[in-house]
Amino acid sequence: MEIIINGVFLLSEVNLPKTKRGKETLDKILKAAEVLFSSQGYYNTSITDITRKANVALGTFYIYFKDKKSVFAFLINELSKSLRHELSLAIKECKSRYEAEYIGFKTFFEFVKQHRGLYKIVWEAQFVDKKVFRDYYEGIAKGYIERVNKAKTCDEVKKELDTETIVYCLIGIANFIGLRWVIWENEPVPNRVIEDMMKFIKEGAFN
Amino acid sequence: MEIIINGVFLLSEVNLPKTKRGKETLDKILKAAEVLFSSQGYYNTSITDITRKANVALGTFYIYFKDKKSVFAFLINELSKSLRHELSLAIKECKSRYEAEYIGFKTFFEFVKQHRGLYKIVWEAQFVDKKVFRDYYEGIAKGYIERVNKAKTCDEVKKELDTETIVYCLIGIANFIGLRWVIWENEPVPNRVIEDMMKFIKEGAFN
Numbered sequence A, B: 001m002e003i004i005i006n007g008v009f010l011l012s013e014v015n016l017p018k019t020k021r022g023k024e025t026l027d028k029i030l031k032a033a034e035v036l037f038s039s040q041g042y043y044n045t046s047i048t049d050i051t052r053k054a055n056v057a058l059g060t061f062y063i064y065f066k067d068k069k070s071v072f073a074f075l076i077n078e079l080s081k082s083l084r085h086e087l088s089l090a091i092k093e094c095k096s097r098y099e100a101e102y103i104g105f106k107t108f109f110e111f112v113k114q115h116r117g118l119y120k121i122v123w124e125a126q127f128v129d130k131k132v133f134r135d136y137y138e139g140i141a142k143g144y145i146e147r148v149n150k151a152k153t154c155d156e157v158k159k160e161l162d163t164e165t166i167v168y169c170l171i172g173i174a175n176f177i178g179l180r181w182v183i184w185e186n187e188p189v190p191n192r193v194i195e196d197m198m199k200f201i202k203e204g205a206f207n
Helices: A020-042 A047-054 A060-065 A070-092 A096-114 A118-128 A130-153 A163-183 A191-207 B018-042 B046-052 B057-066 B068-090 B098-112 B118-128 B130-153 B163-183 B193-205
Strands: none
Touching: A020 A070, A020 A118, A020 B018, A047 A070, A047 B193, A060 A130, A070 A096, A070 A118, A070 A130, A070 B018, A070 B057, A070 B193, A096 A118, A096 A130, A096 A163, A096 B068, A096 B163, A118 A130, A118 A163, A118 B118, A130 A163, A163 A191, A163 B163, A163 B193, A191 B163, A191 B193, B018 B057, B018 B068, B018 B118, B046 B057, B068 B098, B068 B118, B068 B130, B068 B163, B098 B118, B098 B163, B098 B193, B118 B130, B163 B193
16 A cells, blocks of 8 residues: 555545546445444455445446555545544634644544544554554644644743654543543533543643 | 453353463463454454464363454453553552652553554454453553542642543553554653653643
8 A cells, every 4th residue: 555645645546536426426435434444344344345335336436446455545544634624624713722722622522423433443554554544643643743833932832842742642632532432422522521631731731 | 242340251251271281371372362463453363373373272272262252352351451460560669649650651651562462452342342442441440540539639639630531631641652652663652752741741630
């Protein structure tokens, strides 16, 4: 599996559609793949399962993807892009980095609710393709690091702390609070948990 | 898969050996299972693969385990018990909760180094058996919550923060700092990272 670093796939792996209809078909395939990879995993899902669920012909799959691994990697990349897109929309109007963290965490929990298979798909990528797994988190960490660095220049975040370390602490917190509530309890993270988590983060990393 | 809550398996799933030789055989099977589940995953590993790697007869497997799922669940339970055991040994002499956190995090990173497949095995359990997956983290969280509560009574930890929330934040931090360094770089977590992570935690949760 070769993937260009900024998330653009080589044409031999994935062919992006140019027409509106093609985009809709690709979207149906991706939605079916997300449901199946979430519920039964990568290894128990066949391309036929995906096309049957998407209600498209088997040959249609191969217009867009080289093989099962390509659609899996592409799906993870799409999830990462779509999470980052939603985060950046949500925090656009925020007046401070702390406010952006607060809204960002809530947006992440909402995203997990909408994509309940997210952890399963991403974490299974450890077996399917180590690079895709690492790229997913590094893609998220990259923009996050830039934002925290910016907040350091305005003295919002503690300058003495390594930015990457702060960011991986925050990603870890988001993942495990999301796991505890959204995945295990199938309910929104309670407000009291969000408040206490944010106090922890504020005192830990903010000035 | 039925598991009694405190981690004791029903006899229909697992038969624990009574002799020293039996324990050695069980241990060989577990070590082989850990290597195979880590490298190729649960679904791509057969019982025959495990017995071949452990160098025991196929029938020997069934003396101890009912099926592949039983050995998988038992292995995860053993990993959790062994991590908790190492943590409790390591922090036994600690004079404060903060010192125990410091030593505890280092012990966890060392454990990940010794069991590099830990994340893969535990995270794949989301597909194999949701309860085993949740039990793994809840088992770790349970003792952790007791310890943090105790530290609250001596005013070491901020009383206004919900203990379970603190604990899941800490578990998330440990997991993602371990992932970033021990798993991805295959090297110990750098001291500067540990120092900054601990400053974050100290200011975030400690008085």
